[in-house]
Amino acid sequence: MVRESVVLADSHVHGPGGLLEEQNDAAPPVTMPPAGSGAGTQNVPAGVDEDGAGPPTTVVSLPRGRTALLVAAAAVIGLVAGVVAGYGVQTQRPPTPLPPLAQPGLTYPAAPLPKGKEPRPLTVAEDRSLKTDGDLRKLVISKPKGLRDAVMPTFQQGVLSADGWLSPDGYAREYLDEDSMFQYYVRQDIRRVAAADWVGGTPDEQIAVRLVQFRPGGSGGALQYAESQMEYMPTSRGAGNMGRPIKGSSNGRYYVYSAQSASDGEGGYHARALGYRGDVMFDIHIFDAEPISETDIRTLAERQLGRL
Known part of the structure:
Protein backbone atom coordinates (compact mmCIF):
# COMPACT_ATOMS: atom_id res chain seq x y z
CA MET A 1 0.00 0.00 0.00
CA VAL A 2 1.21 3.50 -0.77
CA ARG A 3 1.84 5.59 2.20
CA GLU A 4 -0.21 8.77 2.33
CA SER A 5 2.53 11.00 3.56
CA VAL A 6 6.29 11.09 3.73
CA VAL A 7 8.07 13.16 6.35
CA LEU A 8 11.57 14.48 5.85
CA ALA A 9 13.97 11.97 7.30
CA ASP A 10 16.11 14.57 9.10
CA SER A 11 14.84 17.83 10.44
CA HIS A 12 18.36 19.19 10.94
CA VAL A 13 20.21 20.53 7.93
CA HIS A 14 23.91 21.24 8.12
CA GLY A 15 24.80 24.40 6.26
CA PRO A 16 27.88 26.48 5.87
CA GLY A 17 27.12 28.50 9.00
CA GLY A 18 26.78 25.57 11.28
CA LEU A 19 23.72 23.77 12.57
CA LEU A 20 20.56 25.52 11.43
CA GLU A 21 17.46 25.76 13.51
CA GLU A 22 14.83 23.10 13.33
CA GLN A 23 12.33 23.83 10.60
CA ASN A 24 9.55 21.36 11.41
CA ASP A 25 6.95 24.04 10.86
CA ALA A 26 8.39 25.12 7.53
CA ALA A 27 8.39 21.63 6.04
CA PRO A 28 4.82 20.34 5.83
CA PRO A 29 4.23 16.72 4.92
CA VAL A 30 3.90 15.84 1.30
CA THR A 31 0.47 14.42 0.63
CA MET A 32 0.33 11.51 -1.82
CA PRO A 33 -2.66 10.88 -4.02
CA PRO A 34 -4.85 7.93 -3.08
CA ALA A 35 -4.30 4.59 -4.68
CA GLY A 36 -5.97 4.11 -8.01
CA SER A 37 -6.16 7.82 -8.78
CA GLY A 38 -4.17 7.49 -11.95
CA ALA A 39 -1.30 9.62 -10.72
CA GLY A 40 -0.02 6.48 -9.04
CA THR A 41 3.64 6.33 -8.55
CA GLN A 42 4.57 9.49 -10.34
CA ASN A 43 4.98 11.44 -7.08
CA VAL A 44 6.84 8.73 -5.14
CA PRO A 45 10.12 10.26 -3.95
CA ALA A 46 13.37 8.97 -5.44
CA GLY A 47 14.76 6.02 -3.56
CA VAL A 48 11.36 4.72 -2.38
CA ASP A 49 9.28 2.20 -4.34
CA GLU A 50 5.56 1.80 -4.27
CA ASP A 51 5.60 -0.77 -1.45
CA GLY A 52 7.85 1.37 0.71
CA ALA A 53 10.88 -0.74 0.13
CA GLY A 54 14.39 0.64 -0.15
CA PRO A 55 16.06 1.83 -3.34
CA PRO A 56 16.06 -0.70 -6.20
CA THR A 57 19.27 -2.61 -6.98
CA THR A 58 21.06 -1.22 -10.08
CA VAL A 59 23.18 -3.58 -12.25
CA VAL A 60 26.08 -1.81 -13.97
CA SER A 61 27.55 -3.66 -17.02
CA LEU A 62 31.07 -3.00 -18.28
CA PRO A 63 31.65 -2.17 -21.93
CA ARG A 64 32.42 -5.17 -24.14
CA GLY A 65 35.88 -3.92 -25.08
CA ARG A 66 36.94 -3.52 -21.47
CA THR A 67 35.62 -6.98 -20.57
CA ALA A 68 37.59 -8.62 -23.41
CA LEU A 69 40.70 -6.71 -22.35
CA LEU A 70 40.37 -7.92 -18.77
CA VAL A 71 39.91 -11.53 -19.90
CA ALA A 72 42.96 -11.33 -22.19
CA ALA A 73 45.06 -9.76 -19.46
CA ALA A 74 44.02 -12.48 -17.03
CA ALA A 75 44.96 -15.18 -19.57
CA VAL A 76 48.38 -13.64 -20.18
CA ILE A 77 49.05 -13.27 -16.47
CA GLY A 78 48.04 -16.90 -15.93
CA LEU A 79 50.31 -18.09 -18.74
CA VAL A 80 53.28 -16.12 -17.45
CA ALA A 81 52.66 -17.33 -13.92
CA GLY A 82 52.56 -20.93 -15.17
CA VAL A 83 55.82 -20.57 -17.07
CA VAL A 84 57.55 -18.99 -14.09
CA ALA A 85 56.27 -21.70 -11.78
CA GLY A 86 57.36 -24.46 -14.17
CA TYR A 87 60.80 -22.94 -14.58
CA GLY A 88 61.16 -22.72 -10.82
CA VAL A 89 60.26 -26.38 -10.44
CA GLN A 90 62.78 -27.43 -13.11
CA THR A 91 65.61 -25.42 -11.56
CA GLN A 92 65.07 -27.17 -8.24
CA ARG A 93 65.41 -30.64 -9.76
CA PRO A 94 68.82 -32.34 -9.85
CA PRO A 95 70.39 -32.70 -13.35
CA THR A 96 69.73 -35.99 -15.14
CA PRO A 97 72.91 -37.60 -16.53
CA LEU A 98 72.89 -38.44 -20.27
CA PRO A 99 72.94 -42.11 -21.27
CA PRO A 100 76.28 -43.51 -22.46
CA LEU A 101 77.10 -43.70 -26.17
CA ALA A 102 76.23 -46.86 -28.04
CA GLN A 103 79.90 -47.08 -29.12
CA PRO A 104 81.97 -45.57 -26.33
CA GLY A 105 85.19 -46.39 -28.16
CA LEU A 106 84.61 -43.64 -30.77
CA THR A 107 86.90 -40.96 -29.39
CA TYR A 108 89.54 -38.68 -30.80
CA PRO A 109 93.11 -39.94 -30.41
CA ALA A 110 95.06 -38.39 -27.62
CA ALA A 111 97.88 -37.51 -30.01
CA PRO A 112 98.15 -37.21 -33.81
CA LEU A 113 99.12 -40.28 -35.75
CA PRO A 114 102.85 -40.72 -36.33
CA LYS A 115 104.29 -39.65 -39.63
CA GLY A 116 103.72 -42.21 -42.34
CA LYS A 117 100.60 -43.69 -40.74
CA GLU A 118 98.14 -40.95 -41.68
CA PRO A 119 95.27 -42.00 -43.99
CA ARG A 120 96.04 -41.25 -47.61
CA PRO A 121 94.21 -38.34 -49.23
CA LEU A 122 91.50 -39.00 -51.76
CA THR A 123 92.50 -39.02 -55.41
CA VAL A 124 90.89 -36.97 -58.15
CA ALA A 125 89.15 -40.12 -59.37
CA GLU A 126 87.61 -40.55 -55.91
CA ASP A 127 86.77 -36.88 -55.38
CA ARG A 128 86.42 -34.79 -58.52
CA SER A 129 85.92 -31.62 -56.49
CA LEU A 130 89.66 -31.68 -55.77
CA LYS A 131 90.16 -30.60 -59.37
CA THR A 132 87.25 -28.21 -59.85
CA ASP A 133 87.63 -26.44 -56.49
CA GLY A 134 90.94 -24.97 -57.62
CA ASP A 135 91.49 -22.38 -60.31
CA LEU A 136 88.75 -23.19 -62.83
CA ARG A 137 90.56 -21.24 -65.56
CA LYS A 138 93.30 -23.88 -65.57
CA LEU A 139 90.74 -26.45 -66.71
CA VAL A 140 89.94 -24.53 -69.91
CA ILE A 141 91.55 -26.20 -72.94
CA SER A 142 94.68 -24.59 -74.27
CA LYS A 143 94.46 -22.21 -77.22
CA PRO A 144 94.52 -24.09 -80.56
CA LYS A 145 97.50 -23.46 -82.81
CA GLY A 146 97.17 -20.49 -85.11
CA LEU A 147 94.61 -18.63 -82.93
CA ARG A 148 95.08 -15.52 -80.83
CA ASP A 149 93.20 -13.91 -77.98
CA ALA A 150 90.13 -11.94 -79.00
CA VAL A 151 89.99 -8.19 -78.46
CA MET A 152 86.25 -7.98 -79.14
CA PRO A 153 83.38 -9.97 -77.59
CA THR A 154 82.49 -13.13 -79.49
CA PHE A 155 78.76 -12.58 -78.94
CA GLN A 156 76.98 -9.48 -80.13
CA GLN A 157 75.67 -8.32 -76.75
CA GLY A 158 78.37 -10.02 -74.68
CA VAL A 159 81.43 -8.68 -72.90
CA LEU A 160 85.07 -9.69 -72.85
CA SER A 161 86.20 -11.76 -69.90
CA ALA A 162 88.27 -10.10 -67.20
CA ASP A 163 91.42 -12.14 -66.61
CA GLY A 164 89.62 -15.26 -67.77
CA TRP A 165 86.47 -14.74 -65.66
CA LEU A 166 82.92 -13.77 -66.58
CA SER A 167 80.41 -12.53 -64.04
CA PRO A 168 76.96 -14.19 -64.06
CA ASP A 169 75.57 -10.93 -65.42
CA TRP A 198 90.01 -16.67 -79.59
CA VAL A 199 90.04 -15.54 -83.21
CA GLY A 200 91.79 -17.03 -86.24
CA GLY A 201 93.38 -15.52 -89.30
CA THR A 202 90.18 -13.60 -90.13
CA PRO A 203 87.63 -12.00 -87.77
CA ASP A 204 85.03 -14.49 -89.03
CA GLU A 205 86.80 -17.42 -87.37
CA GLN A 206 85.94 -17.28 -83.67
CA ILE A 207 85.97 -19.78 -80.81
CA ALA A 208 84.38 -19.29 -77.40
CA VAL A 209 84.80 -21.70 -74.45
CA ARG A 210 82.75 -21.42 -71.25
CA LEU A 211 83.09 -23.48 -68.06
CA VAL A 212 80.08 -22.81 -65.83
CA GLN A 213 80.33 -24.09 -62.26
CA PHE A 214 77.41 -24.38 -59.84
CA ARG A 215 77.48 -24.85 -56.09
CA PRO A 216 76.86 -28.40 -54.89
CA GLY A 217 73.51 -29.26 -53.40
CA GLY A 218 71.54 -26.98 -55.71
CA SER A 219 68.29 -27.73 -57.49
CA GLY A 220 69.96 -29.09 -60.63
CA GLY A 221 73.13 -27.21 -61.34
CA ALA A 222 75.33 -28.27 -64.25
CA LEU A 223 73.20 -31.31 -65.15
CA GLN A 224 69.94 -29.37 -65.51
CA TYR A 225 71.60 -26.47 -67.29
CA ALA A 226 73.31 -28.68 -69.87
CA GLU A 227 70.18 -30.73 -70.51
CA SER A 228 68.03 -27.60 -70.87
CA GLN A 229 70.40 -26.32 -73.57
CA MET A 230 70.54 -29.66 -75.41
CA GLU A 231 66.76 -29.94 -75.29
CA TYR A 232 66.18 -27.19 -77.86
CA MET A 233 69.22 -27.93 -80.06
CA PRO A 234 67.30 -30.28 -82.44
CA THR A 235 64.71 -27.54 -83.14
CA SER A 236 64.91 -24.66 -85.59
CA ARG A 237 66.07 -22.42 -82.74
CA GLY A 238 69.16 -24.60 -82.39
CA ALA A 239 71.22 -26.69 -84.77
CA GLY A 240 68.21 -28.38 -86.32
CA ASN A 241 69.62 -31.88 -85.71
CA MET A 242 70.18 -34.33 -82.86
CA GLY A 243 73.97 -33.92 -82.91
CA ARG A 244 76.44 -36.65 -82.04
CA PRO A 245 77.64 -37.97 -78.67
CA ILE A 246 81.05 -36.95 -77.37
CA LYS A 247 83.39 -39.90 -76.96
CA GLY A 248 83.92 -40.77 -73.32
CA SER A 249 80.80 -38.95 -72.14
CA SER A 250 77.33 -40.30 -71.43
CA ASN A 251 75.71 -36.87 -71.57
CA GLY A 252 77.74 -34.60 -73.88
CA ARG A 253 76.94 -33.92 -77.54
CA TYR A 254 78.32 -31.77 -80.36
CA TYR A 255 76.31 -30.12 -83.16
CA VAL A 256 77.05 -28.56 -86.55
CA TYR A 257 74.54 -25.94 -87.64
CA SER A 258 73.48 -25.35 -91.22
CA ALA A 259 73.99 -21.94 -92.81
CA GLN A 260 70.24 -21.33 -92.79
CA SER A 261 69.95 -21.89 -89.05
CA ALA A 262 73.09 -20.01 -88.02
CA SER A 263 72.48 -17.96 -84.90
CA ASP A 264 74.59 -14.94 -85.89
CA GLY A 265 71.87 -13.75 -88.30
CA GLU A 266 74.32 -13.22 -91.19
CA GLY A 267 74.29 -16.67 -92.76
CA GLY A 268 77.60 -17.75 -91.21
CA TYR A 269 78.39 -21.24 -89.99
CA HIS A 270 78.13 -22.33 -86.40
CA ALA A 271 79.05 -25.43 -84.36
CA ARG A 272 78.49 -26.09 -80.67
CA ALA A 273 79.39 -28.70 -78.03
CA LEU A 274 77.66 -29.18 -74.67
CA GLY A 275 78.27 -31.46 -71.71
CA TYR A 276 79.00 -31.57 -68.01
CA ARG A 277 81.15 -33.36 -65.50
CA GLY A 278 80.23 -33.08 -61.83
CA ASP A 279 79.22 -29.51 -61.00
CA VAL A 280 80.84 -27.98 -64.12
CA MET A 281 79.08 -27.57 -67.46
CA PHE A 282 81.12 -26.80 -70.59
CA ASP A 283 79.86 -24.92 -73.64
CA ILE A 284 81.99 -24.49 -76.78
CA HIS A 285 81.10 -22.42 -79.86
CA ILE A 286 82.82 -22.13 -83.24
CA PHE A 287 81.81 -19.41 -85.72
CA ASP A 288 83.20 -19.08 -89.23
CA ALA A 289 82.31 -17.78 -92.66
CA GLU A 290 83.37 -21.13 -94.12
CA PRO A 291 81.76 -24.52 -93.42
CA ILE A 292 82.85 -26.09 -90.12
CA SER A 293 83.73 -29.78 -90.09
CA GLU A 294 82.54 -32.13 -87.38
CA THR A 295 86.15 -32.97 -86.65
CA ASP A 296 86.89 -29.41 -85.49
CA ILE A 297 84.12 -29.23 -82.92
CA ARG A 298 84.50 -32.87 -81.85
CA THR A 299 88.21 -32.45 -81.18
CA LEU A 300 87.65 -29.42 -78.97
CA ALA A 301 84.82 -31.18 -77.08
CA GLU A 302 86.88 -34.30 -76.40
CA ARG A 303 89.85 -32.25 -75.23
CA GLN A 304 87.67 -30.20 -72.86
CA LEU A 305 85.97 -33.28 -71.46
CA GLY A 306 89.40 -34.80 -70.78
CA ARG A 307 90.49 -31.71 -68.84
CA LEU A 308 87.50 -32.10 -66.52
Missing part, protein backbone atom coordinates in the same frame (compact mmCIF):
# COMPACT_ATOMS: atom_id res chain seq x y z
CA GLY A 170 78.18 -10.79 -68.19
CA TYR A 171 77.52 -14.42 -69.08
CA ALA A 172 73.75 -13.81 -69.23
CA ARG A 173 74.30 -11.05 -71.79
CA GLU A 174 75.39 -13.64 -74.33
CA TYR A 175 71.76 -14.82 -74.57
CA LEU A 176 68.84 -13.04 -76.23
CA ASP A 177 66.75 -12.93 -73.04
CA GLU A 178 69.50 -11.92 -70.66
CA ASP A 179 67.15 -11.01 -67.79
CA SER A 180 65.55 -14.45 -67.70
CA MET A 181 68.93 -16.15 -67.96
CA PHE A 182 70.37 -14.11 -65.12
CA GLN A 183 67.42 -15.00 -62.89
CA TYR A 184 67.87 -18.65 -63.86
CA TYR A 185 71.54 -18.59 -62.84
CA VAL A 186 70.66 -17.06 -59.49
CA ARG A 187 68.00 -19.70 -58.83
CA GLN A 188 70.40 -22.47 -59.80
CA ASP A 189 73.03 -21.07 -57.43
CA ILE A 190 75.72 -20.37 -60.01
CA ARG A 191 79.22 -20.14 -58.58
CA ARG A 192 81.58 -18.86 -61.30
CA VAL A 193 82.26 -18.83 -65.03
CA ALA A 194 85.69 -19.30 -66.64
CA ALA A 195 85.88 -18.04 -70.23
CA ALA A 196 88.25 -17.96 -73.21
CA ASP A 197 87.73 -16.23 -76.58
Whole structure:
Protein backbone atom coordinates (compact mmCIF):
# COMPACT_ATOMS: atom_id res chain seq x y z
CA MET A 1 0.00 0.00 0.00
CA VAL A 2 1.21 3.50 -0.77
CA ARG A 3 1.84 5.59 2.20
CA GLU A 4 -0.21 8.77 2.33
CA SER A 5 2.53 11.00 3.56
CA VAL A 6 6.29 11.09 3.73
CA VAL A 7 8.07 13.16 6.35
CA LEU A 8 11.57 14.48 5.85
CA ALA A 9 13.97 11.97 7.30
CA ASP A 10 16.11 14.57 9.10
CA SER A 11 14.84 17.83 10.44
CA HIS A 12 18.36 19.19 10.94
CA VAL A 13 20.21 20.53 7.93
CA HIS A 14 23.91 21.24 8.12
CA GLY A 15 24.80 24.40 6.26
CA PRO A 16 27.88 26.48 5.87
CA GLY A 17 27.12 28.50 9.00
CA GLY A 18 26.78 25.57 11.28
CA LEU A 19 23.72 23.77 12.57
CA LEU A 20 20.56 25.52 11.43
CA GLU A 21 17.46 25.76 13.51
CA GLU A 22 14.83 23.10 13.33
CA GLN A 23 12.33 23.83 10.60
CA ASN A 24 9.55 21.36 11.41
CA ASP A 25 6.95 24.04 10.86
CA ALA A 26 8.39 25.12 7.53
CA ALA A 27 8.39 21.63 6.04
CA PRO A 28 4.82 20.34 5.83
CA PRO A 29 4.23 16.72 4.92
CA VAL A 30 3.90 15.84 1.30
CA THR A 31 0.47 14.42 0.63
CA MET A 32 0.33 11.51 -1.82
CA PRO A 33 -2.66 10.88 -4.02
CA PRO A 34 -4.85 7.93 -3.08
CA ALA A 35 -4.30 4.59 -4.68
CA GLY A 36 -5.97 4.11 -8.01
CA SER A 37 -6.16 7.82 -8.78
CA GLY A 38 -4.17 7.49 -11.95
CA ALA A 39 -1.30 9.62 -10.72
CA GLY A 40 -0.02 6.48 -9.04
CA THR A 41 3.64 6.33 -8.55
CA GLN A 42 4.57 9.49 -10.34
CA ASN A 43 4.98 11.44 -7.08
CA VAL A 44 6.84 8.73 -5.14
CA PRO A 45 10.12 10.26 -3.95
CA ALA A 46 13.37 8.97 -5.44
CA GLY A 47 14.76 6.02 -3.56
CA VAL A 48 11.36 4.72 -2.38
CA ASP A 49 9.28 2.20 -4.34
CA GLU A 50 5.56 1.80 -4.27
CA ASP A 51 5.60 -0.77 -1.45
CA GLY A 52 7.85 1.37 0.71
CA ALA A 53 10.88 -0.74 0.13
CA GLY A 54 14.39 0.64 -0.15
CA PRO A 55 16.06 1.83 -3.34
CA PRO A 56 16.06 -0.70 -6.20
CA THR A 57 19.27 -2.61 -6.98
CA THR A 58 21.06 -1.22 -10.08
CA VAL A 59 23.18 -3.58 -12.25
CA VAL A 60 26.08 -1.81 -13.97
CA SER A 61 27.55 -3.66 -17.02
CA LEU A 62 31.07 -3.00 -18.28
CA PRO A 63 31.65 -2.17 -21.93
CA ARG A 64 32.42 -5.17 -24.14
CA GLY A 65 35.88 -3.92 -25.08
CA ARG A 66 36.94 -3.52 -21.47
CA THR A 67 35.62 -6.98 -20.57
CA ALA A 68 37.59 -8.62 -23.41
CA LEU A 69 40.70 -6.71 -22.35
CA LEU A 70 40.37 -7.92 -18.77
CA VAL A 71 39.91 -11.53 -19.90
CA ALA A 72 42.96 -11.33 -22.19
CA ALA A 73 45.06 -9.76 -19.46
CA ALA A 74 44.02 -12.48 -17.03
CA ALA A 75 44.96 -15.18 -19.57
CA VAL A 76 48.38 -13.64 -20.18
CA ILE A 77 49.05 -13.27 -16.47
CA GLY A 78 48.04 -16.90 -15.93
CA LEU A 79 50.31 -18.09 -18.74
CA VAL A 80 53.28 -16.12 -17.45
CA ALA A 81 52.66 -17.33 -13.92
CA GLY A 82 52.56 -20.93 -15.17
CA VAL A 83 55.82 -20.57 -17.07
CA VAL A 84 57.55 -18.99 -14.09
CA ALA A 85 56.27 -21.70 -11.78
CA GLY A 86 57.36 -24.46 -14.17
CA TYR A 87 60.80 -22.94 -14.58
CA GLY A 88 61.16 -22.72 -10.82
CA VAL A 89 60.26 -26.38 -10.44
CA GLN A 90 62.78 -27.43 -13.11
CA THR A 91 65.61 -25.42 -11.56
CA GLN A 92 65.07 -27.17 -8.24
CA ARG A 93 65.41 -30.64 -9.76
CA PRO A 94 68.82 -32.34 -9.85
CA PRO A 95 70.39 -32.70 -13.35
CA THR A 96 69.73 -35.99 -15.14
CA PRO A 97 72.91 -37.60 -16.53
CA LEU A 98 72.89 -38.44 -20.27
CA PRO A 99 72.94 -42.11 -21.27
CA PRO A 100 76.28 -43.51 -22.46
CA LEU A 101 77.10 -43.70 -26.17
CA ALA A 102 76.23 -46.86 -28.04
CA GLN A 103 79.90 -47.08 -29.12
CA PRO A 104 81.97 -45.57 -26.33
CA GLY A 105 85.19 -46.39 -28.16
CA LEU A 106 84.61 -43.64 -30.77
CA THR A 107 86.90 -40.96 -29.39
CA TYR A 108 89.54 -38.68 -30.80
CA PRO A 109 93.11 -39.94 -30.41
CA ALA A 110 95.06 -38.39 -27.62
CA ALA A 111 97.88 -37.51 -30.01
CA PRO A 112 98.15 -37.21 -33.81
CA LEU A 113 99.12 -40.28 -35.75
CA PRO A 114 102.85 -40.72 -36.33
CA LYS A 115 104.29 -39.65 -39.63
CA GLY A 116 103.72 -42.21 -42.34
CA LYS A 117 100.60 -43.69 -40.74
CA GLU A 118 98.14 -40.95 -41.68
CA PRO A 119 95.27 -42.00 -43.99
CA ARG A 120 96.04 -41.25 -47.61
CA PRO A 121 94.21 -38.34 -49.23
CA LEU A 122 91.50 -39.00 -51.76
CA THR A 123 92.50 -39.02 -55.41
CA VAL A 124 90.89 -36.97 -58.15
CA ALA A 125 89.15 -40.12 -59.37
CA GLU A 126 87.61 -40.55 -55.91
CA ASP A 127 86.77 -36.88 -55.38
CA ARG A 128 86.42 -34.79 -58.52
CA SER A 129 85.92 -31.62 -56.49
CA LEU A 130 89.66 -31.68 -55.77
CA LYS A 131 90.16 -30.60 -59.37
CA THR A 132 87.25 -28.21 -59.85
CA ASP A 133 87.63 -26.44 -56.49
CA GLY A 134 90.94 -24.97 -57.62
CA ASP A 135 91.49 -22.38 -60.31
CA LEU A 136 88.75 -23.19 -62.83
CA ARG A 137 90.56 -21.24 -65.56
CA LYS A 138 93.30 -23.88 -65.57
CA LEU A 139 90.74 -26.45 -66.71
CA VAL A 140 89.94 -24.53 -69.91
CA ILE A 141 91.55 -26.20 -72.94
CA SER A 142 94.68 -24.59 -74.27
CA LYS A 143 94.46 -22.21 -77.22
CA PRO A 144 94.52 -24.09 -80.56
CA LYS A 145 97.50 -23.46 -82.81
CA GLY A 146 97.17 -20.49 -85.11
CA LEU A 147 94.61 -18.63 -82.93
CA ARG A 148 95.08 -15.52 -80.83
CA ASP A 149 93.20 -13.91 -77.98
CA ALA A 150 90.13 -11.94 -79.00
CA VAL A 151 89.99 -8.19 -78.46
CA MET A 152 86.25 -7.98 -79.14
CA PRO A 153 83.38 -9.97 -77.59
CA THR A 154 82.49 -13.13 -79.49
CA PHE A 155 78.76 -12.58 -78.94
CA GLN A 156 76.98 -9.48 -80.13
CA GLN A 157 75.67 -8.32 -76.75
CA GLY A 158 78.37 -10.02 -74.68
CA VAL A 159 81.43 -8.68 -72.90
CA LEU A 160 85.07 -9.69 -72.85
CA SER A 161 86.20 -11.76 -69.90
CA ALA A 162 88.27 -10.10 -67.20
CA ASP A 163 91.42 -12.14 -66.61
CA GLY A 164 89.62 -15.26 -67.77
CA TRP A 165 86.47 -14.74 -65.66
CA LEU A 166 82.92 -13.77 -66.58
CA SER A 167 80.41 -12.53 -64.04
CA PRO A 168 76.96 -14.19 -64.06
CA ASP A 169 75.57 -10.93 -65.42
CA GLY A 170 78.18 -10.79 -68.19
CA TYR A 171 77.52 -14.42 -69.08
CA ALA A 172 73.75 -13.81 -69.23
CA ARG A 173 74.30 -11.05 -71.79
CA GLU A 174 75.39 -13.64 -74.33
CA TYR A 175 71.76 -14.82 -74.57
CA LEU A 176 68.84 -13.04 -76.23
CA ASP A 177 66.75 -12.93 -73.04
CA GLU A 178 69.50 -11.92 -70.66
CA ASP A 179 67.15 -11.01 -67.79
CA SER A 180 65.55 -14.45 -67.70
CA MET A 181 68.93 -16.15 -67.96
CA PHE A 182 70.37 -14.11 -65.12
CA GLN A 183 67.42 -15.00 -62.89
CA TYR A 184 67.87 -18.65 -63.86
CA TYR A 185 71.54 -18.59 -62.84
CA VAL A 186 70.66 -17.06 -59.49
CA ARG A 187 68.00 -19.70 -58.83
CA GLN A 188 70.40 -22.47 -59.80
CA ASP A 189 73.03 -21.07 -57.43
CA ILE A 190 75.72 -20.37 -60.01
CA ARG A 191 79.22 -20.14 -58.58
CA ARG A 192 81.58 -18.86 -61.30
CA VAL A 193 82.26 -18.83 -65.03
CA ALA A 194 85.69 -19.30 -66.64
CA ALA A 195 85.88 -18.04 -70.23
CA ALA A 196 88.25 -17.96 -73.21
CA ASP A 197 87.73 -16.23 -76.58
CA TRP A 198 90.01 -16.67 -79.59
CA VAL A 199 90.04 -15.54 -83.21
CA GLY A 200 91.79 -17.03 -86.24
CA GLY A 201 93.38 -15.52 -89.30
CA THR A 202 90.18 -13.60 -90.13
CA PRO A 203 87.63 -12.00 -87.77
CA ASP A 204 85.03 -14.49 -89.03
CA GLU A 205 86.80 -17.42 -87.37
CA GLN A 206 85.94 -17.28 -83.67
CA ILE A 207 85.97 -19.78 -80.81
CA ALA A 208 84.38 -19.29 -77.40
CA VAL A 209 84.80 -21.70 -74.45
CA ARG A 210 82.75 -21.42 -71.25
CA LEU A 211 83.09 -23.48 -68.06
CA VAL A 212 80.08 -22.81 -65.83
CA GLN A 213 80.33 -24.09 -62.26
CA PHE A 214 77.41 -24.38 -59.84
CA ARG A 215 77.48 -24.85 -56.09
CA PRO A 216 76.86 -28.40 -54.89
CA GLY A 217 73.51 -29.26 -53.40
CA GLY A 218 71.54 -26.98 -55.71
CA SER A 219 68.29 -27.73 -57.49
CA GLY A 220 69.96 -29.09 -60.63
CA GLY A 221 73.13 -27.21 -61.34
CA ALA A 222 75.33 -28.27 -64.25
CA LEU A 223 73.20 -31.31 -65.15
CA GLN A 224 69.94 -29.37 -65.51
CA TYR A 225 71.60 -26.47 -67.29
CA ALA A 226 73.31 -28.68 -69.87
CA GLU A 227 70.18 -30.73 -70.51
CA SER A 228 68.03 -27.60 -70.87
CA GLN A 229 70.40 -26.32 -73.57
CA MET A 230 70.54 -29.66 -75.41
CA GLU A 231 66.76 -29.94 -75.29
CA TYR A 232 66.18 -27.19 -77.86
CA MET A 233 69.22 -27.93 -80.06
CA PRO A 234 67.30 -30.28 -82.44
CA THR A 235 64.71 -27.54 -83.14
CA SER A 236 64.91 -24.66 -85.59
CA ARG A 237 66.07 -22.42 -82.74
CA GLY A 238 69.16 -24.60 -82.39
CA ALA A 239 71.22 -26.69 -84.77
CA GLY A 240 68.21 -28.38 -86.32
CA ASN A 241 69.62 -31.88 -85.71
CA MET A 242 70.18 -34.33 -82.86
CA GLY A 243 73.97 -33.92 -82.91
CA ARG A 244 76.44 -36.65 -82.04
CA PRO A 245 77.64 -37.97 -78.67
CA ILE A 246 81.05 -36.95 -77.37
CA LYS A 247 83.39 -39.90 -76.96
CA GLY A 248 83.92 -40.77 -73.32
CA SER A 249 80.80 -38.95 -72.14
CA SER A 250 77.33 -40.30 -71.43
CA ASN A 251 75.71 -36.87 -71.57
CA GLY A 252 77.74 -34.60 -73.88
CA ARG A 253 76.94 -33.92 -77.54
CA TYR A 254 78.32 -31.77 -80.36
CA TYR A 255 76.31 -30.12 -83.16
CA VAL A 256 77.05 -28.56 -86.55
CA TYR A 257 74.54 -25.94 -87.64
CA SER A 258 73.48 -25.35 -91.22
CA ALA A 259 73.99 -21.94 -92.81
CA GLN A 260 70.24 -21.33 -92.79
CA SER A 261 69.95 -21.89 -89.05
CA ALA A 262 73.09 -20.01 -88.02
CA SER A 263 72.48 -17.96 -84.90
CA ASP A 264 74.59 -14.94 -85.89
CA GLY A 265 71.87 -13.75 -88.30
CA GLU A 266 74.32 -13.22 -91.19
CA GLY A 267 74.29 -16.67 -92.76
CA GLY A 268 77.60 -17.75 -91.21
CA TYR A 269 78.39 -21.24 -89.99
CA HIS A 270 78.13 -22.33 -86.40
CA ALA A 271 79.05 -25.43 -84.36
CA ARG A 272 78.49 -26.09 -80.67
CA ALA A 273 79.39 -28.70 -78.03
CA LEU A 274 77.66 -29.18 -74.67
CA GLY A 275 78.27 -31.46 -71.71
CA TYR A 276 79.00 -31.57 -68.01
CA ARG A 277 81.15 -33.36 -65.50
CA GLY A 278 80.23 -33.08 -61.83
CA ASP A 279 79.22 -29.51 -61.00
CA VAL A 280 80.84 -27.98 -64.12
CA MET A 281 79.08 -27.57 -67.46
CA PHE A 282 81.12 -26.80 -70.59
CA ASP A 283 79.86 -24.92 -73.64
CA ILE A 284 81.99 -24.49 -76.78
CA HIS A 285 81.10 -22.42 -79.86
CA ILE A 286 82.82 -22.13 -83.24
CA PHE A 287 81.81 -19.41 -85.72
CA ASP A 288 83.20 -19.08 -89.23
CA ALA A 289 82.31 -17.78 -92.66
CA GLU A 290 83.37 -21.13 -94.12
CA PRO A 291 81.76 -24.52 -93.42
CA ILE A 292 82.85 -26.09 -90.12
CA SER A 293 83.73 -29.78 -90.09
CA GLU A 294 82.54 -32.13 -87.38
CA THR A 295 86.15 -32.97 -86.65
CA ASP A 296 86.89 -29.41 -85.49
CA ILE A 297 84.12 -29.23 -82.92
CA ARG A 298 84.50 -32.87 -81.85
CA THR A 299 88.21 -32.45 -81.18
CA LEU A 300 87.65 -29.42 -78.97
CA ALA A 301 84.82 -31.18 -77.08
CA GLU A 302 86.88 -34.30 -76.40
CA ARG A 303 89.85 -32.25 -75.23
CA GLN A 304 87.67 -30.20 -72.86
CA LEU A 305 85.97 -33.28 -71.46
CA GLY A 306 89.40 -34.80 -70.78
CA ARG A 307 90.49 -31.71 -68.84
CA LEU A 308 87.50 -32.10 -66.52
